[in-house]
Amino acid sequence: MSIFPVILFIFFVALVLGLTFWLANKAKSEKGYFAAGGQIHWGVNGIAFAGDYLSAASFLGICGLIASHGYDGFLYSIGFLAGWIVALFIVAEPMKRLGKYTFADALDAKFDSRGIKLAAAISTLIVSMCYLIPQMVGAGALVRPLLGLSHSAGVLIVGGVVILIVATAGMASTTYVQFLKGGLLIIFSLVLTVALLLRGFSTEPDQGGRMDFYRFKSLPADVVGGEYIPRDETHVYESQHEVNGAIFVKLSKLRELGRDAEGNYTFQMRGITFPIAGYKEDIEAFMASPEDHEDIRGAVFAKHDGKPCIKTMAWWEMEKLEDGTVVLHERASEARSAAGRKFINAVPVRDDQQLQLGHASKIQGKSGAGVKTGPVGPFKFLAIMGDPETEVIRWVPAGNIEEEGFTIALFRPLPTAGNTLMRPGLKFKNKLDFISLMLALFFGTAALPHILIRYYTVPSEAAARKSTIVAIGAIGFFYILTMYMGLGAIVNGTFNPASSNMSAPLLARSFGMVIFSIISALAFATVLGTVSGLIIAASGAIAHDILDRFSGLKMNEKQKVNVGRLAAFAVGLIAIILGVIFQGMNVGFLVGWAFAVAASANLPAIIMLLFWKKTTAKGIVASICVGTVAAVGLILISPDMYQRYGLDPGSSILPFSNPGIMSIPLSFIVLVIVSLLTQKRSESPATST
Template identity: 45%
Template sequence: MINTQEPLAVALFLCVVAVGIGLSAQLVRRTSSPSEYFVAGGSIHWAVNGLAFIGDYLSAASFLGVGGLIATVGYDGFLYSIGFLAGWAFALLVVAEPFRRFGRVTFTDVIDARFRSRGVRFTAAVSTLVICLCYLIPQMVGVGTLVTPLLGIPYYLGILLIGTVVTIIVATSGMASTTYVQCLKGIALLTVSSWLAFAVLERGLVELPPLDGEEVVAERGHGGYSLPDGLTLEAGWSTSGAWQAGFLPVIEPDGRRSLWQVDAATESQAVLVRSHYAVTYDDEMMVDGISPPPPIPVSVGRLAQRSSLCGPSSLNPVTFLRCFSDSELYVWNRQTFLEQDQLVTAYRRERKSGAEVLSTGGLFDLPSKDWASRLDFISLMVALLCGTAALPHILIRYYTVGNHSAARKSTVLAIGGICLFYCACLIMSLGAMSGQAVNLLDSNMTIPLLAKTLGAAAFAVVTAVAFAAVLGSVSGLIIAASGAVAHDLMDCFLGITMNSKEKVVVGRMSAFIVGCGAIYFGLIFEGMNVSYLAGLTFALAAAANLPALLMALFWSKTTGRGVVCSMLTGLVGSFILILISPEMYVRYGRPAADAPFALNNPALVMLPVSLLVLILISRRYPDPRSA
């Protein structure tokens, strides 16, 4: 079982925590001024900063979420990583050097450099705080996902434990310790992901026998099906959500509710197949009608190998993908529906070729003519491409180096490292899909479960690195959010007179407050895929921050009033569209078709609207000082 505690994994986890606390204790003396606390005084070497970029960006959303998405939906999950990577090219070509030349402390300083406006400073600070809190959610969800199987404690205790530890680390020593933690984390991520990908290639694709369904011939009577062996149909089955989703709701002899699949029907009888399926029904996990102790690793795919060239020690990345494409798998198709006012999720086994898994359609359904699915995909890519260049905790890292040239070198190094990681992630995820290393109820555990198939030591190392990934990302987000509170709001906006020591104290207090908020939201969003949550955060950053940032840097007619209206439009409008999106309606327990907004990601709508608002307001209310 995946929740069996491994002493080595626990020991490595404690080592990661000890290293973080040790760095904080060592570097606490280097945080006597606001500049040293928030941006490490601009003294970080560009290579260290580039590795820290990798460690900061490859968060739980990448290491846990992207791997889980690829292993459950196939190629469409890999499109997330393409969007994440492409955003860095945009940041390098457009934002890096102009942003660094301002030489300030926070994202808000750059936006307000031309305008000296209290309204601009307040709006930019609030936007920074909101985006950092939203991005903290997937990181904390990833923490809880890892702690439960590692330490054997409940999800909420894991969130409280790790949230407290990382908040203490950030509050004591600020950006200096955060940078070195992220640098070490970046090196560890690249090393472990490359090693795992190599292990998958060495193991090859192992043929597994297929699972056969159990067939029962049932007589068809008046008003429904008459089932043998003590099985009975639920009352109102013909109008139930299960029947509309292709299942037949059945009550077992012991009173348990289960789902059966109708394969064929005639006027006199129907052939029912109890497919190998997993279903969350009445708040419990069932597999083939049997309720095992959760959590349980459920195979997403079983490989029917066609070529002898796909065995152990005979693959490179190209031949691995070719062999996977030429194989057949039994994959689990996820369906969600309402049954007796309860949200039910069923995973039905289907036979697919590897080529189908490696083509789009698992998540976005691009081959169909559904305009909403295509626009939703475009909207997600817009969010990932544009959101990267507008994430506050990424942008402030440009101030930890000495000049714009170092900022450019850091970005180039980050692009190379991130590209290497996502290539390895594709191999790891497909290896997990074909090797029974996925928990259907929590796809975020895919990479750790893949490591567990290689042995207890591999699981321990990967889990420790995953913890380091979360700790580094959470640290960067908390430091950016505390800067928005202490430096932007209290010091510059409210004008509270403080000396350097008092500003650092306020920054540390702000870090504690933000950390408490991260813990709270991590508890609320338990179970959601972290890449999906990260995609929404990127949409907020793209719509609220990017138009204001680009126009403030490159358009001389931009006004403070236009920036304020643009950021508020992007922030508030994106939140509203997210709340009325199909994915959120499912979480409300209502059909996705009832959602007023057809897209799950609002960037495609709100980014151009936010930009248009800025241009119109700036033209309508020009400011002579803006030039």
């Protein structure tokens, strides 16, 4: 592991904490703590909005989804950005006009209802939690290649640093951390995109000479007693398994070990030199022993003519051709043991090393070894990607095998024509799911608590409006870049099908450690900033909405700030636990759920309060409660959660995974019905703005 990323990571964290302690004296009052004093410049606030919004979901999740599913991943970018139109035209100025520190303040401005305070606070907490999970999952995914630490360690580091940031300086530090991170993320994503365009396409991407292109092989085989034996006798049959209807055969091959310039053991496979990580002393001890071969933590070593050899174990998928002959196709695999040993494509590797696949096998009709385009322009890049004569090799999961203490994840190539990759349909097979997601993304942005509270950090309605416009410009530009980064990952051999979240950082690594370290540190800062904003929102809901305004506890300014800090600590701890539990899920996908809950719980109340004079407090409370419960409940019984429970997704009673299509209209309907039923008996109705 290079020392540079570690230094850069420590520098970023130190910078963030230094800024936090410097701003600590701004968080002595309630307004200072929850709204940064309300005096942030609209330009700074606009970029901070971008910082808040360009979370792990945007950077890691969307790039990963584009790398794995092409254009369908980009639909998230479009939905996320379009949601800002609702924020600007409908929500921004009224939120600033009506509110003080939290979303509940604005909703409650005309009613002074304890029910609204409590319902809005609870929905804020639930939405914040839904949004926190993917951020923490993203943090865990990042630290492994960056620092070589485990997922749990990453989640713990982020949780700890964020609690410190929020508890020390509240919204002021969160705002400036977001401003810095948002600006830097956009700049370096642009740098990465320009580098990608200058590199162009290649049918055998070698990451600028940093990593040789690995050519997967096929071997003819015979069937002997039900076993598939390769005709090439240098490959030895070991075992075979049926996985999801396909036969996978494990073949071993003895390969002589060599040494690199630093004395570490290496071996050759397909003309590429592979280092053997973590076995130097073991191999020397083995060579000194009288044993002929030895299994050391899953890697088998042997002696041949007195020289050390490794017995590589690769997985091959059987194909029976029409003429009856049998061919074995080499597949990609990632094997992990409970003791933490990891093998990628039969090579023992460090835990921070990743499976990296994907390339264009045909570029506008030209195929074969060594076809290159040279630098391409931004339009040309997309034109080549979408060409029917371009073929991209995507790698998709083929199933898992449990063998000899290892869990082996297998992946097979799926050649995909450019025009298929660059049109909708690879991810969203279910139209209802697609409509539901696009609805949730469009209406969810303007209902996210950590976005809404940023309207209170600026001094006026005009400043709220202008900061939203800056945010739209910055976020929109970034989302255009996600298209390039995601597609770049899949054609540059930097897509890890076992963890799509790492597509953008791995693409950066193909350009060298400096840009990889910067991008990874920024991605980490992205998580830090977004989690800070979410924890501030949740802390405000507990301390300001529930304890101060709902319960009516008499507290002075200092006590209110201290309660806010305690609440931040508690929310941070819960976020850490959830981040560990949800390890491995795509963060962009998880955020889609958070948007659905926000859009269902909060947006109907905001819109109807502003535009329907007959809205009542009870209607708002009912809408928030029903919207929240419906969205969360539908998620819990969705096909994706069934998969998470280990059940058959097809047995779910829901035909879609995103609840927005049902829960958003339901929340509106409930608000209308309850408001109409409570017109005369309760509080005066709202007046339209």
